[in-house]
Amino acid sequence: MDNPYQNPDLEVRNPFADSVVPEPQSPNTPTAAKPNNKNFSIPKDPKIKILIILVVIIAVLSVLSFIITIFRKSQLKPVIVEPTPIIETTPVPTETPALTMPAEINAKFEKIDQNTRTNIQFDPPQIDPDIGL
Amino acid sequence: MWFFVLFLLFTTPALAQDITPSSAPQETPTTIPSPTPAPNFFEQYKKDYLFQYDIYQQSYLKYVDKKRVWTRYGTITTQKEKFDASIEAITARNKAFKAYLLALRTMLDDYESVNPTNTEKYQIEISKWESWFEEQLSVVPSINNEKDLIRWVDDFKEKYIVIQQTIYSSLVQHEVNLRQLTLENIQSLGMDIKTNPQIQTESQQWVSTLAIKSDLVTTSLNNAIAFGQRSQSQNKFNNFYPSSKLELNQANNYLIEISADLKLIVNKFFKP
Known part of the structure; x- marks a missing residue:
């Protein structure tokens, strides 16, 4: 329902204006957000929430890295390179321990190993059979 | 006179390769001589083969050079030089093959006892080719014209597969x-x-x-x-x-x- 017009130049109030009862504002009516720095509220949009969380994490990490960098710089000192120490102990032989077996069997094993290591390599001559053509 | 005859009878001749020179102190040998090791014929024949193969390679390079000159100029002189180089290279090749086959046949003796029948069969075949190459050592140098040489080469190429x-x-x-x-x-x-x-x-x-x-x-x-x-x-x-x-x-x-x-x-x- 429209409000009856009240002419401002007239002293007489519009009689119809008094009879108009202002409608109560429903709680669901959107109202413009008033800027209020003291009562900051987190936005309800989940995307913005995630964005804010990420920004906060990045900021925290940046601050931490900055602090750690400053701390490490303060710890750096000139390193004196020491010469490699010379081992004076006798080196331990790396040979595999001798197998425990009868001597005659060991001799046969050596013969077999020698045969398996033998590689026959006696390639025929590489020639040109077309000599003379 | 008699003194001279006795001198000739009882003196030993001084050999050119005498291993005990007179100036060296004569000492009685105290060490027991080790038994003579069995000669490794394969290694000897292999060395001979490698020597012959080296000669073949030199002859082959000479043949390639003569052939290149003949291809370029095509004169009778260059053709004769190429022919002679061919004969020389083929002869060297035959010698190398003969030496190789001899070494191979000797090598087969090492483990012949395991399978004597098959091994001897191959040794006989190798001997046959050894004889053929030996024969060609006198045949090839007697070739005196291009036609016979080409025929010999064609025959060899067929045999070479076998x-x-x-x-x-x-x-x-x-x-x-x-x-x-x-x-x-x-x-x-x-x-x-x-x-x-x-x-x-x-x-x-x-x-x-x-x-x-x-x-x-x-x-x-x-x-x-x-x-x-x-x-x-x-x-x-x-x-x-x-x-x-x-x-x-x-x-x-x-x-x-x-x-x-x-x-x-x-x-x-x-x-x-």
Whole structure:
């Protein structure tokens, strides 16, 4: 329902204006957000929430890295390179321990190993059979 | 006079290569001379072959050079020089082949006892080709015209296919003999392990399981021989040696595995 017009130049109030009862504002009516720095509220949009969380994490990490960098710089000192120490102990032989077996069997094993290591390599001559053509 | 005759009878002549010079102090040898080692004929023949092959390579380079000059100028003189270089290179090649075949035949003696029938068959074939190359040493230098030379070369190219097959088959047979000998040694060793009183009887069942790998060795050796028995093309040699060599290497790997397994068995069950 429209409000009856009240002419401002007239002293007489519009009689119809008094009879108009202002409608109560429903709680669901959107109202413009008033800027209020003291009562900051987190936005309800989940995307913005995630964005804010990420920004906060990045900021925290940046601050931490900055602090750690400053701390490490303060710890750096000139390193004196020491010469490699010379081992004076006798080196331990790396040979595999001798197998425990009868001597005659060991001799046969050596013969077999020698045969398996033998590689026959006696390639025929590489020639040109077309000599003379 | 008599003094002169006696002097001639009882004095020893001074030889040019006398190993005991008169100025050297004469000492009685105190060391016992070691027995003369058996000469390794294969190594000697191999050296001779390498020497002959080196001569062939030099002759071949000379032939290539003369052929290039003849191709460029085409004169009668350059043709004669190319012909002479051909004869020289072919003769050197025949000598190299003869030396190689002699060394190869000698090499086959090493493990002939494992398979004497097949080994001797290849040795006879090699001897035949040795004789042929020996004969050609007098035939080739007597060739005096291009036509006969070309005919000889064509004949040689046909024979060369058979020669290569003989050579590679012999090489395969030689290595098969060696692997077969090793397998026999391993089987003999397995029997020794079974009967050795210092080795626990539990080892017997483990030794028996090695028969499976022994069969694999035999199969690989048979495959290696079979590659060489395929018929060859008349115009081109089909080299089977790489395939045979793979089978031979496989057989050798099985032998190494069997030997390693036997060592483990002996070490586990040996009670000194």
